[in-house]
Amino acid sequence: MNPTQRTELKELGEFGLIRKISAGIELQNKESVTGIGDDAAVMDTGADQYTLISTDMLLEGIHFDLSYVPLQHLGYKAVAVNVSDIAAMNGIPKQITVAIALSSRFSVEAIESLYAGIKAACAEYKVDLVGGDTTTSKAGLVISITVLGLVNKSKVVYRHTAKPNDIICTSGDLGGAFIGLQLLEREKQVFLANPEAQPQLEGKDYVIKRQLKPEARMDVVYELDELGIVPTSMIDISDGLASELLHLCTRSGTGAIIFEDKIPIDGETYNTAAEFNIDPVTCALNGGEDYELLFTIRQEDFPKLKNHPDVFFIGYMTDQPKDIHLVTKAENKVPIRAQGWVHF
Amino acid sequence: MNPTQRTELKELGEFGLIRKISAGIELQNKESVTGIGDDAAVMDTGADQYTLISTDMLLEGIHFDLSYVPLQHLGYKAVAVNVSDIAAMNGIPKQITVAIALSSRFSVEAIESLYAGIKAACAEYKVDLVGGDTTTSKAGLVISITVLGLVNKSKVVYRHTAKPNDIICTSGDLGGAFIGLQLLEREKQVFLANPEAQPQLEGKDYVIKRQLKPEARMDVVYELDELGIVPTSMIDISDGLASELLHLCTRSGTGAIIFEDKIPIDGETYNTAAEFNIDPVTCALNGGEDYELLFTIRQEDFPKLKNHPDVFFIGYMTDQPKDIHLVTKAENKVPIRAQGWVHF
Numbered sequence: 125m126n127p128t129q130r131t132e133l134k135e136l137g138e139f140g141l142i143r144k145i146s147a148g149i150e151l152q153n154k155e156s157v158t159g160i161g162d163d164a165a166v167m168d169t170g171a172d173q174y175t176l177i178s179t180d181m182l183l184e185g186i187h188f189d190l191s192y193v194p195l196q197h198l199g200y201k202a203v204a205v206n207v208s209d210i211a212a213m214n215g216i217p218k219q220i221t222v223a224i225a226l227s228s229r230f231s232v233e234a235i236e237s238l239y240a241g242i243k244a245a246c247a248e249y250k251v252d253l254v255g256g257d258t259t260t261s262k263a264g265l266v267i268s269i270t271v272l273g274l275v276n277k278s279k280v281v282y283r284h285t286a287k288p289n290d291i292i293c294t295s296g297d298l299g300g301a302f303i304g305l306q307l308l309e310r311e312k313q314v315f316l317a318n319p320e321a322q323p324q325l326e327g328k329d330y331v332i333k334r335q336l337k338p339e340a341r342m343d344v345v346y347e348l349d350e351l352g353i354v355p356t357s358m359i360d361i362s363d364g365l366a367s368e369l370l371h372l373c374t375r376s377g378t379g380a381i382i383f384e385d386k387i388p389i390d391g392e393t394y395n396t397a398a399e400f401n402i403d404p405v406t407c408a409l410n411g412g413e414d415y416e417l418l419f420t421i422r423q424e425d426f427p428k429l430k431n432h433p434d435v436f437f438i439g440y441m442t443d444q445p446k447d448i449h450l451v452t453k454a455e456n457k458v459p460i461r462a463q464g465w466v467h468f
Numbered sequence: 469m470n471p472t473q474r475t476e477l478k479e480l481g482e483f484g485l486i487r488k489i490s491a492g493i494e495l496q497n498k499e500s501v502t503g504i505g506d507d508a509a510v511m512d513t514g515a516d517q518y519t520l521i522s523t524d525m526l527l528e529g530i531h532f533d534l535s536y537v538p539l540q541h542l543g544y545k546a547v548a549v550n551v552s553d554i555a556a557m558n559g560i561p562k563q564i565t566v567a568i569a570l571s572s573r574f575s576v577e578a579i580e581s582l583y584a585g586i587k588a589a590c591a592e593y594k595v596d597l598v599g600g601d602t603t604t605s606k607a608g609l610v611i612s613i614t615v616l617g618l619v620n621k622s623k624v625v626y627r628h629t630a631k632p633n634d635i636i637c638t639s640g641d642l643g644g645a646f647i648g649l650q651l652l653e654r655e656k657q658v659f660l661a662n663p664e665a666q667p668q669l670e671g672k673d674y675v676i677k678r679q680l681k682p683e684a685r686m687d688v689v690y691e692l693d694e695l696g697i698v699p700t701s702m703i704d705i706s707d708g709l710a711s712e713l714l715h716l717c718t719r720s721g722t723g724a725i726i727f728e729d730k731i732p733i734d735g736e737t738y739n740t741a742a743e744f745n746i747d748p749v750t751c752a753l754n755g756g757e758d759y760e761l762l763f764t765i766r767q768e769d770f771p772k773l774k775n776h777p778d779v780f781f782i783g784y785m786t787d788q789p790k791d792i793h794l795v796t797k798a799e800n801k802v803p804i805r806a807q808g809w810v811h812f
Contacts (some may be wrong), residue, residue, distance in 0.1 A: 131576035141602055144576065145583050149597055155562050155618070156596040165598035167563060169618060171515035181567035181601045181612055218499050219511060223525035223612050232475035232488065239489050252500040253493055254509035257525045258485055263607035268525055268567050270614040274499070274513060 161375070162283050163212035163360060164273065174280055176273040178209035184264030192308045195234055197336045198267070199241025200248075205362065206271035207249045207340035208415045212360040213282075214345060215275035219254045220246065223268040225261035238267075249342060279354050281419070284375035286357035288443040290420035292380060293355075293429070294436050295344040297388040298365055299404055302411025303396045304328075304335030330392045338415040344434060345417075351428045355419035366409040367462040368418045370448060372441075379447040382439030382460070409450075409460070505719070506627050507556035507704055508617065518624055520617040522553035528608030536652045539578055541680045542611070543585025544592075549706065550615035551593045551684035552759045556704040557626075558689060559619035563598045564590065567612040569605035582611075593686060623698050625763070630701035630720035632787035634764035637699075637773070638780050639688040641732040642709055643748055646755025647740045648672070648679030674736045682759040688778060689761075695772045699763035710753040711806040712762045714792060723791040726783030726804075753794075753804070 133141060146160045157166040157174060164178035182188060182202055190198075203220060210217040222242060226235065246253050251271070311323045325332060340360075348355065357376055359368045365387070373380050389404045397404040420441055421429060429435055450458045477485060490504045501510040501518060508522035526546055528534060534542075547564060554561040566586060570579065590597050595615070655667045669676060684704075692699065701720055703712045709731070717724050733748045741748040764785055765773060773779055783795075794802045 129575075129577055133570070133572055133574065133576060133579070136576055138602055141576070141579065144580065145600075145602070149587070151596045151598070152594060153562050153596050156598055159596060159598035160600065165563065165565070167598070167616065169513045169515040169517065169519055171513040173513065175513055175519060175616075177563070177565060177599060177614070177616060179565040179567045179599060179601050179612070179614060181569055181603055181610070183569050183603065183605055183610070185606050186569070186604050218497050219509065219521070221509070221521060221523040221614060223523045225525055225527050225530070225610070226477070228477055230477065231473075232477060232480055232485070233473055235477070235485065236488065243493070250496060252495045252497050252503060254495070254500055254503035254511070255521060255523060256489075256504065257523050257612075258482055258489070259525055259527065260530050261527055262529050266525070266527070266569070266610055266612075268523070268601075268610075268612035270521070270523055270565060272511065272519075272521060 158282070163209040164215070166213070166280060172277070173274040174277055176210050176213050176215045176275055177270065178206060179268065179270045180206050180209070181266065181268040183266050189312070190265070192312055193336060195237040196241035196244070199238040200245045200337055202267050202269050203242055203245030203249065203251065204338055204340045205415060206269045207245070207251065207342065208360040208362070210271055210273035211340050211342050211345050212358050212417060213273070213275055214279050214355065214358060215273035217249050217251045217271050217273045217342070219252045219272045221255040221270045222253060223257040225259045225266040227261050227263070230265065249340060279349070281355050281358040283357055283359050283372055286372055286376035286378050286420040286441050288378055288441050289423055290356045290441045291423060291426055291437050292369070292382060292439045292441065293419050293421060294361070294365070294388060294438060295341045295417040296414070296434050297390040297393065298361065298414050298416060299389055299397065299407030299411050300331045300334035300393040301338060301413035302407045303393050303400070303402070304331035304333070305413070306400050306402070307331060307396065308335060328392065328396060330390060331396055334414065338413065340415060341417050347432065353421060353425045353428055355421055358417055358419035361414045361416045361418050362412055364410040364412040365418065366460045369460060370462050372418065372420065373445065373448050376441070377445050379442035379444035380439060381442060382450055384450055384452045386436065386438040388436040502626070507553040508559070510557070510624060516621070517618040518621055520554050520557050520559045520619055521614065522550060523612065523614045524550050524553070525610065525612040527610050533656070534609070536656055537680060539581040540585035540588070543582040544589045544681055546611050546613050547586055547589030547593065547595065548682055548684045549759060550613045551589070551595065551686065552704040552706070554615055554617035555684050555686050555689050556702050556761060557617070557619055558623050558699065558702060559617035561593050561595045561615050561617045561686070563596045563616045565599040565614045566597060567601040569603045569610040571605050571607070574609065593684060623693070625699050625702040627701055627703050627716055628719035630716055630722050630764040630785050632722055632785050633767055634700050634785045635767060635770055635781050636713070636724060636726060636783045636785065637763050637765060638705070638709070638732060638782060639685045639761040640758070640778050641734040641737065642705065642758050642760060643733055643741065643751030643755050644675045644678035644737040645682060645757035646751045647737050647744070647746070648675035648677070649757070650744050650746070651675060651740065652679060672736065672740060674734060675740055678758065682757065684759060685761050691776065697765060697769045697772055699765055702761055702763035705758045705760045705762050706756055708754040708756040709762065710804045713804060714806050716762065716764065717785070717789065717792050720785070721789050723786040723788035724783060725786060726794055728794055728796045730780065730782040732780040
């Protein structure tokens with residue numbers, strides 16, 4: 125490391141920075157099974173089950189805008205997105221810790237609202253709030269949540285274990301959270317221009333809810349278990365289908381083909397995207413924040429799952445690692461890229 | 469909760485806010501042994517040992533000032549203060565996760581420095597960095613670390629289990645980190661007034677190190693174990709001796725008497741406090757950030773520990789819960805308060 129050198133963070137990007145940070149880390153404790161590189165790290169405490177841990181940090185002005193995000197929803201979402209990381213390992217969440225930094229701009233009642241949301245999510249996902257830290261912020265609100273979970277050793281699901289011919293599935297429709305965000309941003313601009321304007325959000329309940337109150341798909345984790353299915357790989361869709369599919373393929377050494385007409389998009393997402401002149405498939409591929417599960421199953425497990433109302437089969441893994449593409453409705457092949465995926 | 473009401477955070481204070489947040493939380497999972505209210509939460513994963521978890525969040529401008537804190541030291545300290553929470557439960561740290569938020573003001577090289585410190589602390593404390601989150605901040609640097617540890621079920625030490633007549637011990641001298649901070653702040657002001665001034669820090673290595681590179685006292689945890697001693701209660705000294713002693717007493721339902729002439733203060737701390745016209749005992753009681761362990765032992769364990777070079781015996785617990793006081797060198801009794809303890 126040359127102390128006089130200055131490399132800008134934007135030259136590396138987030139994934140480049142994570143690679144640099146992770147470089148040279150060797151796990152030294154026998155209790156550490158896997159570290160950085162999956163939705164959660166895996167620990168073996170000597171119990172029958174593995175312990176899982178994952179962390180997310182949310183900052184005001186970056187991850188949320190309090191001008192349209194109610195604090196109670198923010199608290200709920202902050203827990204849900206962490207639980208989603210445990211779901212993506214096929215695990216059961218058990219405890220969270222919550223560290224918050226806040227300024228005197230927040231009243232005690234506001235913080236109680238935030239924690240009402242956190243506690244509602246704890247009740248929903250059967251998670252205990254066991255610890256945390258409260259501190260002062262000179263700038264905005266910061267929330268950092270860490271979640272612990274447990275998973276049977278034979279049922280833990282990683283990103284790197286998909287095989288060619290495995291079927292690629294999602295646990296629900298995509299793109300709604302992104303379109304919900306566009307709507308909320310539009311209404312904020314309208315309000316700023318004219319504080320007496322009434323928000324135009326009728327008939328938009330679904331996409332607004334997808335943005336403000338996403339759910340971790342623990343229901344799907346339990347249902348897969350009841351059906352006797354252990355996915356061959358899994359990740360949660362926080363950054364968009366394209367980015368997550370690339371993670372599964374890169375880590376598993378597979379290629380993938382997905383089909384535009386199989387990507388699940390809700391009617392309200394579709395229509396609202398049209399209002400914004402945005403391609404709804406772009407929303408699904410690159411929008412993010414849907415917190416659905418993207419997973420792969422063996423072909424022989426398909427019959428057990430084919431009638432599940434929430435699971436969509438969008439394509440399959442291949443043995444061509446460099447070939448990850450979308451087949452459009454017009455049967456064109458379009459390469460999938462993590463960001464800036466340009467519609468044809 | 470009345471939505472029209474506004475109560476200011478300063479009316480409650482940090483501990484009042486934590487009480488309000490914690491109110492009504494009932495642990496629902498059998499795996500959750502204890503939650504909020506100790507240095508770490510305790511989980512039973514079904515293994516022979518309990519799992520411990522603790523979280524700390526550090527914000528630029530609140531917890532550290534990058535004009536005199538090198539990033540490498542900051543990374544080291546951020547890990548050490550978390551490990552200290554595991555030490556305070558008599559546990560062994562095993563893994564950490566690190567969430568950071570940073571702005572484009574930081575170069576890749578700067579972040580590598582920060583992580584060099586984090587990794588150096590991981591090596592020192594035999595901890596694995598297993599996960600994290602990297603995100604953008606519009607304001608300053610935020611670091612949130614969560615640590616996991618393990619502890620034998622028969623050796624976990626809580627805050628609430630001290631008994632009258634137990635001897636109160638500290639693992640090292642106090643007040644140094646606070647005086648180190650005063651020195652660094654003074655030199656910063658000098659530098660701001662005259663950028664060509666040379667820092668006056670000769671002979672201040674010890675107190676500077678106490679502030680910039682504190683160590684978690686894992687050595688003492690291992691030594692107590694070798695001596696066959698399980699403390700009856702323990703806490704780490706992050707906020708100052710007065711505040712931590714009050715925590716032990718309040719949670720244990722005991723009173724305490726400590727003796728001014730028994731409080732360990734290093735010579736450099738003593739002399740530097742004199743330069744600043746600050747009473748060194750005030751530094752020890754209210755300064756904070758020493759990250760020594762404050763613990764209690766049974767009278768019968770005293771012979772095993774009396775010759776330990778790093779352990780100081782400063783007083784004893786009593787059966788008078790409301791009577792927590794310091795006996796001065798002049799044999800006056802002064803009540804101990806958490807903050808704003810005024811010297812006589």
